[in-house]
């Protein structure tokens with residue numbers, strides 16, 4: 001049987017380290033190399049135990065996973081060119097860097113581009129990926145398995161959808177954090193001590209998310225189930241769902257995020 005292609009991870013920050021941790025836990029047969037100028041203690045311990053090779057001289061890899069910040073990419077691309085050859089499968093998790101840009105800078109057409117989200121750092125994320133036209137079904141399967149440590153994986157989708165994906169799931173965790181913050185502040189305004197209001201808001205968001213995860217019903221059915229006509233929840237929802245309320249605000253917010261993503265992609269040209 002042919003050996004699994006070598007795997008090079010560039011950038012072992014929060015997301016990159018979560019990927020590598022997952023590959024190691026899954027006892028991947030691939031030989032894993034990490035390129036990272038400032039390895040964390042965890043990454044250094046993997047290298048010391050011989051589980052990964054850290055910062056070797058460059059040679060073309062079977063698979064190259066790029067997990068640096070997008071603003072670092074132009075500079076990093078020069079440094080890592082030696083790890084990419086025409087046969088290298090490149091998987092990027094950088095926000096906003098398009099397939100064409102990756103292809104130009106890394107000199108390969110075999111590219112997949114993914115948008116994870118921050119819960120991926122604890123394996124609870126959702127990632128969507130798009131793929132260059134030449135990638136085979138087997139390549140896409142490889143991409144899916146490489147991203148699996150971050151959580152659920154969807155794709156390949158059309159690259160044109162990635163700005164909307166970024167606006168929804170990429171930036172989405174921040175919307176939920178804001179919701180928890182705003183609920184705590186509102187509870188405080190209603191007279192609750194700050195610490196209790198913060199705790200109640202946090203546990204409510206955590207518990208509601210866990211209930212949604214455990215339930216076969218969708219969010220709309222769960223919302224209806226806690227809303228008795230004429231009751232307290234109804235009184236609040238009448239405001240949240242009014243014209244200009246939450247659905248409208250979120251539509252505007254996601255549109256702004258998607259527009260910003262398109263602008264950032266252009267600026268990176």
Ligand SMILES: NC(=O)c1ccc[n+]([C@@H]2O[C@H](COP(=O)([O-])OP(=O)(O)OC[C@H]3O[C@@H](n4cnc5c(N)ncnc54)[C@H](OP(=O)(O)O)[C@@H]3O)[C@@H](O)[C@H]2O)c1
Pocket residue numbers: 010011012013014015016035036037038067068069070072075076079093094095115116117118169170171
């Ligand atoms: N949708 C989302 O919410 C979301 C969430 C997370 C991540 N992402 C994407 O995932 C990517 C990684 O994010 P992150 O949070 O994991 O970032 P991070 O924690 O900053 O990790 C990036 C790592 O790359 C390292 N690095 C810098 N220059 C390098 C070089 N020349 N060679 C190798 N490594 C280098 C950095 O080292 P230094 O610290 O020394 O610079 C850092 O450890 C980003 O592109 C981001 O857009 C998206």
